Every structure is written in C-alpha cells, then in structure tokens.
Amino acid sequence: MVRIVQRVSPAAWQAGPSEQISPVLQRVYAARGVTTAEQTRLSLQQLLPYHSMKGVQQAVNLLVQVVQQNQRLLIVGDFDVDGATSTALAIRALRLMGATSIDYLVPNRFDFGYGLTPELVEVAVSRRPDLIMTVDNGIAAMAGVAAAAAKGIPVLVTDHHLPAEQLPNAAAIVNPNQPGCAFPSKAACGCTVVFYLMLALKARLLEVGYFTSAAIAAPNLVELLDLVALATVADVVPLDFNNRILVEQGLRRIRAGRTVAGIQALLQVAGKTSTRVVSADFGFAVGPRLNAAGRLDDMALGIECLLCDDPALALQMALQLDELNRDRRQIEAAMAADAERFLAVLDTGQAFPAGVCLFHRDWHQGVIGILASRVKEKIHRPVIAFALSDTGELKGSARSIAGLHMRDALDLLHKRHPQLMVKFGGHAMAAGLTLVAGGFDAFVQAFADICQQLLGAEDLAERTDVDGELEATDFTLELAEQLRWAGPWGQGFPPPGFSGRFCVLQQRIVGDKHLKMLVQPESGGALLDAICFNVDLGQWPSSAAQVDMVYQLDVNEFRGRQSVQLLVSHLSAVV
Structure with a gap:
C-alpha cells in the first residue's frame, strides 16, 4: 500500500504586486522552498562563480x-x-x-x-x-x-x-x-x-x-x-x-x-519537438539513447554524435544509438523477467529484506543499473543487481531509496567485511561495486544487515508526496502549460503531483500494458483523458466505477492539437 503524503511548505509564497503565477503553482513552489518570484527567474547572472572551486x-x-x-x-x-x-x-x-x-x-x-x-x-x-x-x-x-x-x-x-x-x-x-x-x-x-x-x-x-x-x-x-x-x-x-x-x-x-547537432538529432529520433523540450525529455528520451552506446557497445559513438556539426551525419549516428537502445530494451525485458522470478522466491508473505541483491550469470553488465532501478521502484528497497565478469568477479550496480546513502552504506560494509569488495564508489542514490569471486552469498547477508541497521520502518514504507488536490476548475490547458514551463523539474525538485478521486467513464488497454481512461473529478467538471503506464494486467481494466489517483497535470499533443491529460503514477480502485 502506497502512503500518500501532502508536501508541507516551509514558508509561504511572498506574492508581488503584479505576478501572474497561479495559486496552484505558488503552492507547488513554496513546498519546494521557492517563495519569491525572484527565485524562479534562473538567470545567468545568478550562477555561482568558479573562484571558490578548490584546485x-x-x-x-x-x-x-x-x-x-x-x-x-x-x-x-x-x-x-x-x-x-x-x-x-x-x-x-x-x-x-x-x-x-x-x-x-x-x-x-x-x-x-x-x-x-x-x-x-x-x-x-x-x-x-x-x-x-x-x-x-x-x-x-x-x-x-x-x-x-x-x-x-x-x-x-x-x-x-x-x-x-x-x-x-x-x-x-x-x-x-x-x-x-x-x-x-x-x-x-x-x-x-x-x-x-x-x-x-x-x-x-x-x-x-x-x-x-x-x-x-x-x-x-x-x-x-x-x-x-x-x-x-x-x-x-x-x-x-x-x-x-x-x-x-x-x-x-x-x-x-x-x-549541437547531436542533441537535435537525438530529440528527432525520439519524436520530440525541440521547441517544446523540457527536462524530462533528457531523462526519458535523449539520455537513454546516449547511454545505450556505453551499456552495449562503445560510448565513442555517443561522444562523436555530440561532437558532430553536420546535421545529416549526426542524424545517422542518432539512428544507430536509437537502434542500440532498442536492443537494450529487449535485453532489459529478459532480465526483468528473471528478476520477477527471484522476487517471487524472496516474497514469502513477509516483507522483503531491507536491502535486496540479485544475480544471474547470464545478465548483461551494461544493463544491470537499469534493472536495479526498476526493481527498486517496484519493491521500495535498496537494490544491487550483479552480473558476471570475464574474470569471475561480480560487477554490481546499486540504487538506493531516500534514507540510505548508498556509497556510505558500502563504505560501512567494507569496513566490516573488507574481504568481500574489490572496489566501490558512487553517490547517495547510486553506486557501482565489484565483488570477489565467490563472495556473493556473504555479501547478500551483509548488505541486508547494513540496510536493516540504517533504515527505519518509515524509510521502508513506500510513500508518494503530492501537492494536494486540484479543484474541478483547475483542470485547464492554461494551468497545465504553466506547470510544464515552471521547472525545470527533476531530482530534488520533483514535478508537481496531485491526488484525487475520479469517476471512470471509459477504460481500455493500449500498447499491450498501458491503461487509457476517460475520467471525471468526483466533484464534477470536465471529462479528462488519463493514462497509467505499465499497469498490472491482472487488476486492470477494473469494474470499479471510481478510482483514487496520483497524477501529473500534463499537456497532450496530437496532430497539432493540445489537450489536458493526466499522467497517472498510482492508481487504486475504490471499493
């Protein structure tokens, strides 16, 4: 069960005399510590200077x-x-x-x-x-x-x-x-x-x-x-x-x-319009295609694409990167099926261990990071996925949750068990490591113990932070556009998310695993398109007449026409 928590504003928005910022966006900004219009302007004059950078x-x-x-x-x-x-x-x-x-x-x-x-x-x-x-x-x-x-x-x-x-x-x-x-x-x-x-x-x-x-x-x-x-x-x-x-x-x-021609080409092959690009397009469209070169082949192709000044040549390289990304998706899908089987074995009716390690000798070294991210999102636990190297060592890619600094956790584990890891390094939320040959079983238990020590019950309980509910009159293209351009949104400055109850008027599966719905706010108002990606086909479509949703207010563009669309991240039937 996902716990939905409303974000709390540390301070109130300090409105100016002629601001054109909607009350909803003011609430969103304030919950992220932005309380004045000046903090939203993001001009080059506000950039930190380089002088204090050591070395x-x-x-x-x-x-x-x-x-x-x-x-x-x-x-x-x-x-x-x-x-x-x-x-x-x-x-x-x-x-x-x-x-x-x-x-x-x-x-x-x-x-x-x-x-x-x-x-x-x-x-x-x-x-x-x-x-x-x-x-x-x-x-x-x-x-x-x-x-x-x-x-x-x-x-x-x-x-x-x-x-x-x-x-x-x-x-x-x-x-x-x-x-x-x-x-x-x-x-x-x-x-x-x-x-x-x-x-x-x-x-x-x-x-x-x-x-x-x-x-x-x-x-x-x-x-x-x-x-x-x-x-x-x-x-x-x-x-x-x-x-x-x-x-x-x-x-x-x-x-x-x-x-640069390379970024323009990568946006093109991803079907994105450069004049309307937002930060999420880097994370979900451009980034994965560039990363595919380093995951499956040689990152030199990605670098040459970014160095290229010839649009036609850059497009050729972008198409090669797109093909590599398709291959990566196929590899990832097979690995995800393996991971599902492992998780089924781990899930004995009790909670998963505080930290989860997965390994398959046939997994691809270049894709284990993505797999660890996917599993982390599914079970809300720190996850390390391992693949076998040619030397017999295990290469691991780790992804964490809020509350556990992954690199520090690995450092603590190394101090307690110096014989297990050859090397490690990384960030709070992601890290890489190499295990000695034959060290997997001991590492699994050691990692679970470290996570159990460092994470509390609240850390392990999945939660979704939202910016409250929207009124029936808020579901407008104007507000959706304002939220779209109000970022950039991303890590540590999340895109606006809202919760609410809706009546379901139509629902169907599209693209084999995505739920497309026509909904209406419980309090009435406009009929709205909504889509929830990668739903559990055992539960959806549902006979429920109402659903509780966590969603983003988004702009859908189709054949030159713009309309409001809800991007649903969490969905539960009202019984």
Missing part, C-alpha cells in the same frame, strides 16, 4: 600550456551520459580556445571497467599525451594516477563523485566534493565541473591577452550549456538552485535552435 587555478595552469604551447591532451571519460557530455564539452571548449592537439579515450566497460585504471594508462601511453585529464571519474583512481606518473604523464582529475579517505596524487584535482572545497553546490555533475573549469581557463587566457595575440575570438562558453543541462538531468543529481539555472539556460538554447 581550479592549478588545473588552469596545466591547461594554459595545452592551449598556448600546443601540448597533447588526452581526455579520459566515462561510459555514461555525464561522461560523454563532459568529454564533448571539454573538447569543444578547448578547440574554441585554440587548442589543436586534443584526443579522448573512454574505457570499454567490458574490457577495462570504470575510470583511469593502470591497464587503461597502458593504452593511453600509446597516444603520447603530455597531460591526461579525467572527466566524470578519477577521484578514486589512486593506482591509475600513480601508473601515469610512473610513465612521466601528469594527471588532471575533474570529477564530482564522493572521495575516499585517500585522494590520488594528481597534478591537480577539481571536485566540489573533495575535502576543503568551498564551492557551494555539492550537487554539480561531472559536466558542470568541466564547464566551470573552462570558464576559469577562458578568464586566465583573457587576463594574459592570449585571444588578442592569437587573433582568436574569445568564445561564449554559455553556448555549451545544452550539454551541461543534458548531463545534469541524465545523471540524476539534485536540482539545487545552481543546477536549475544550468538546466533552464540549456533548455532555452535548445528551444531557440542553438544546440
């Missing part, structure tokens, strides 16, 4: 030589959207500033695993770099940085992941989460860290008169915010005030047609 000046010292002395820079990225956008942004920015010897290397997850490893350094050496720069990784690469140093190659680490007690002995580290960094936004993604570093580099080059002497126009790096916006949403980092500015400004550029 940024040392990093700039290294990159100035890349630009002015034409040193060879090798960027080592990651195989997800944040890593791909970070790589593309760094290359685009450095090229705009006159650098010509820029190359990149992204480890194939099946051959090298994550980040700058000693094995990857051996590959990097053949590129003969003067400097290695990591993006979206490196903060845990003690061995990799040491291996590079032994070859005489300094390493500049840019990352945002949480550090361990020991930091790599790099030439410079830029990471807002490293000890002693005063940069206020600890929720910055890897691409944002690179963006700020490029701002600092441009400022230094302006200061020394480089652009004038080189006869190069100083670039407007703000034009790269489409990449930052995509990374921020796809990496599911909290949308604090600074991140909302970055995402909103990136979205505005895409809507205005000022985006």
